[in-house]
Amino acid sequence: MRTLNNHNNSSTGSGQQATDNMHTQHIPVLLQEVLKNIELHKGDIVLDGTLGGGGHALAMAKEIGNKGTLIGIDVDSEAIKRVENLFVSHKVECGRFFSQNNFRNIDSVLNKLNIREVNAILFDLGLSSDQLEVSGRGFTFQKDEPLEMTLSNSIKDETLTAKEIVNTWQEGNLADIIYGYGEERYSRRIAKAIVEGRKFKEITTTQELVEIISRAVPSGYRHGKINPATKTFQALRITVNDELGAAREALDKAIMYLNQDGRVAVITFHSLEDRLVKRKFREWQSEGLGTVITKKPIIPSDEEIRINKRARSAKLRVFKKQ
Ligand SMILES: C[S@@+](CC[C@H](N)C(=O)[O-])C[C@H]1O[C@@H](n2cnc3c(N)ncnc32)[C@H](O)[C@@H]1O
Secondary structure, three states: OEEEOOOOOOOOOOOOOOOOOOOOOOOOOOHHHHHHHHOOOOOOEEEEOOOOOOHHHHHHHHHHOOOOEEEEEEOOHHHHHHHHHHHHHOOOOOEEEEEEOOHHHHHHHHHHOOOOOEEEEEEEOOOOHHHHHOOOOOOOOOOOOEOOOOOOOOOOOOOOOHHHHHHHOOHHHHHHHHHHHHOOOOHHHHHHHHHHHHHHOOOOEHHHHHHHHHHHOOHHHHOOOOOOOHHHHHHHHHHHOOHHHHHHHHHHHHHHHEEEEEEEEEEEOOHHHHHHHHHHHHHHHHOOOEEEOOOOOEOOOHHHHHHOHHHHHOEEEEEEEO
């Protein structure tokens, strides 16, 4: 096995990292549905752009067998380490190349390997259970952690963090991202409260932000079905990681590297991402690049949601190149 390491890992900044003895088990979402719809064969070349806990990668590796090749990418080096260990313990036989990288750079990863065409590409967007629960980077409002929210665990001085956004961005810009990426109806109130709050003290932790948000929203909303910080946290994470920009760029590149009959599958977890994928696939189809396999997105069964609550908002869309 060869590991491509395209990032300088020496600067891990303040990002705490999940260790091998401190991790959760990420259950792959819509696994059978992915396998059924990407139709892998022995000897195929497949790219997993979001290795995460390696569940999809492992299952795809088994499908392609010892003559196949799996290229795995994740922006978080902890994910790469975890999946390497998983593959060793499962004695995976296919050829494999792992790269700590942003999937928006799939072109440079594939070019470095001299691979011009692949049979299938998977993007399972968002974050893994490990990132949410044990990374310590501030993705969850249920814990008190530094406000980083970077999917990459390599934080450098110039890396944009949630802390920088909440402490330095203008009120109007804060309101715009909270509304645009969080679809939060109280975006203006929350942005105003953040700007007021930071006058007294820099906002550095998730709980400081949660308190500001919860004081800013009406009491009915504060005690409503979802935590009032949910949408603001989503908006900050999307902004910090330029998640929509990265997905758009990755899809534009992915279609160029698929071979004839090759398939790209995308699992999304919120409506902004799903809309982006749906539009992109329709655009490709109207340009004659191939066919949308999933006329409607595939969603998890009640049984899957019962076993894995995280799956409840997942949607899978698949496109087949002509
Ligand atoms: C939902 S998890 C993937 C889970 C995986 N399919 C599994 O079966 O365990 C998403 C992963 O994608 C990674 N990721 C998200 N955006 C990325 C990007 N732009 N480039 C590379 N990796 C990214 C995250 O770091 C995370 O590990």
